Amino acid sequence: MAISLRQLRALVAAVETGSFGRAAARLHLSQPALTVQIRGLEEALGLTLFERSARGVRPTAAGLGTAQAFRRVLDALDEVVAGAREQAAGRSGTVHLAVLPSVAATLLPAALVRLRQAHPGIRVLVQDVVAGRVAERVKAGEAELGIGTLPGPDASLEAEPLFEDDLVAVLPPGHALAAAACLTPAILSAEPLVLTDPGSSVRALAERAFAEAGLVLRPAYEATYMSTAVALVRAGLGIGVLPAAALDLRLAPVLQTLPIAASAMRRGILLLRRRGGSLSPAAEALVEAVRHTLPGSGVAAS
C-alpha cells in the first residue's frame, strides 16, 4: 500500500535500462530484489507497469509515464538533499545576524570579506539595530547570531567576548589638547563635546563615566549617526566622545584620538547566541571569520 523511494528508483532504473537485470545492477541490487520492488509498486498502484515475457520486460504506457513522473520527483528530491548537504558543509546557507551599527560599519565588512573568500555560498542578512535590540533579536530567534553589548546576564543567551571597545576622545585637526597623552572627564567637561543621542549605549556609557567623576555630561552637539558626529568633530565644533571601534580613521585621517582615563569608559562587545541552540554550519563559518578579523588578531584593518 505504501510507496517507498526504493520502488521509485527501481521503476525509473528498470524503464531506463529496459531490463530488470540491468536495473538491478545499476542500483547495486540483485535481480530478485528489484523484481520484488517493481511488483510491490504495481500492487500499491494497482497498475501493470511492465509486460513480462520470457525474453524480457517492456514498460506499458502507464509504466513509462509513471517512470518519467517519478524521475522528476527523484531529481527534485536529490536537488533538495544536495542543497541541504551544501548547507551542512558550510558551503552555503543563510545567517541572520543582528549587529550594532557601529560594528556593522567597521569590523563587519572585513569579516564578511573574509567569509566570502572561504565560503562564497554563504548569505548573511545583516540586521543593524541599536545596542539593546541585538540581544532581543537573538533571544526571539529572529537572528541566529548577535554582535553587541549585553546589559546584564541572561540565562537564555550565551555570550562570548569579542573585544573591548573603548570610548575615546576624538579631536579636530590642530586642537589645543592634541599634545596631551590622556584626557579625563574633568578636562573634557570644560570643552564643547559631540556625542550620540541620549538612549544610545555609547551615550549611557559616557554619562556613567562622567557621573563617577562627579560630573554631568552636557554635550554641545548630539547626533544620531556616528558619521554625523564625526563630521561635526571634523568641522571643529567640539571634541567627540565616541567608541574607538566605530571610528574608521581611514575615512577621517585628519582626526586624532586620545584615550580617556575613566574606568567605565569601555564596553565589552560580545558575540551572542541562543543558549542550547547549536549554530548552523554557515553561522559557525561566520563566527570563525569574525574571530579572525578582531582588532587584536593582526588580520583586521586598524
Next chain:
Amino acid sequence: MAISLRQLRALVAAVETGSFGRAAARLHLSQPALTVQIRGLEEALGLTLFERSARGVRPTAAGLGTAQAFRRVLDALDEVVAGAREQAAGRSGTVHLAVLPSVAATLLPAALVRLRQAHPGIRVLVQDVVAGRVAERVKAGEAELGIGTLPGPDASLEAEPLFEDDLVAVLPPGHALAAAACLTPAILSAEPLVLTDPGSSVRALAERAFAEAGLVLRPAYEATYMSTAVALVRAGLGIGVLPAAALDLRLAPVLQTLPIAASAMRRGILLLRRRGGSLSPAAEALVEAVRHTLPGSGVAAS
C-alpha cells in the same frame, strides 16, 4: 546515509505541527519512532533541523527550509501516485487504438460516446489505418488495441470476433434492380460498378467473391475513400459494392442496399491485442464500450 520517505514525512509533520508528539500522532506513529526518523534525517544530511529543549522543539532555519522543500517533493509524489491510481481505476488514462477507417467512421463514434459517459477521463488516440496495418500497429506495440481484419492466424496476437461485415450492393435511387431481394456476382458483373481502390481489403474481398463465381471484377469507377464511392453511387454512375458497416445510411438516406449472394462476401472484424500483454484499465473500458456498441447489441445506431 540514505534518505527515506518516512523521514521526509516526519520532518514535514514535525515542522507543521511544531511538536514531535503531535507529528507522531498525525502520522499514526509513536513519538519515539518519529524522534528516531528525525534523528536519522539529521544524520543523513549532517544538519541540525531542530533545536531541542525540555519544553519542546523549534525548527532551525535549515529545518524550516528543508521541510518546505520536502513538502513540495511529497506533494508532487502524491499527485503522481494519485494519477496512477486514477489510471488503475480506469477513471483516466490513454488508449492507443488502431482501427479500420470504415469502422472508425461508423461504429467507433458511438462506442466513444458510450465510453465518455462511463469514463470521462479516458483519452483515446485513434489511428485510422488501412486494414493490413491494424495488426502491424498492434504487433509493434504502437497501438494497444486494434479493430480490423486479420489476414491469417498470428501467434503474437489475440483476436476476438466483434462482428461480421458484409459487402452489400448499394443502389442509386430508382435503380431497376431495386426490386430484387438479393443480387449475385453474375448479375452485378453486367452493371457498371463502383468500388474502392485495388489493394484495399474491401476490393480484395470482392475480387475473390467474383473469382469464385468464375467472373472477373471490372469496376467502372474506383475511389480511395468510401465517402467518394458513395457519392458516385448517389450520382447514378453505378452500383456500389461496399462494406455494410462502412455505410452510414443516415448520411445518404436515398440509397438502397441489397445483400449479395456469395460466400466470400463477408469479412470478420476482429478486436486485436498483443498476446500476453494485459490490457490497461483504460483499454478494458474501451473494449467494454465497443462490445456494447456492436451492431447486434441493440444499443448502437443502425
Next chain:
DNA sequence: GATGGCCATAAGAAACCTCTATGACTGCTC
C-alpha cells in the same frame, strides 16, 4: 515542591528487505 508536558533512550518484537539458489520460458546457434 509536586505535577504535567515534552522529548530522549533502551530493549524486545515485528516487518521489511536482500541475497542465494533454483525454476520456467524463449530465442539462438550449431
Next chain:
DNA sequence: GAGCAGTCATAGAGGTTTCTTATGGCCATC
C-alpha cells in the same frame, strides 16, 4: 532439433531496519 544463453519469477534464510512499550530527564507551571 537439442543445447545454450539470457531473462524474469519464486522460495527460504538471514540480516537490517523500524516500530512499540516502558522509562527517565528536564523545564514550566500550579
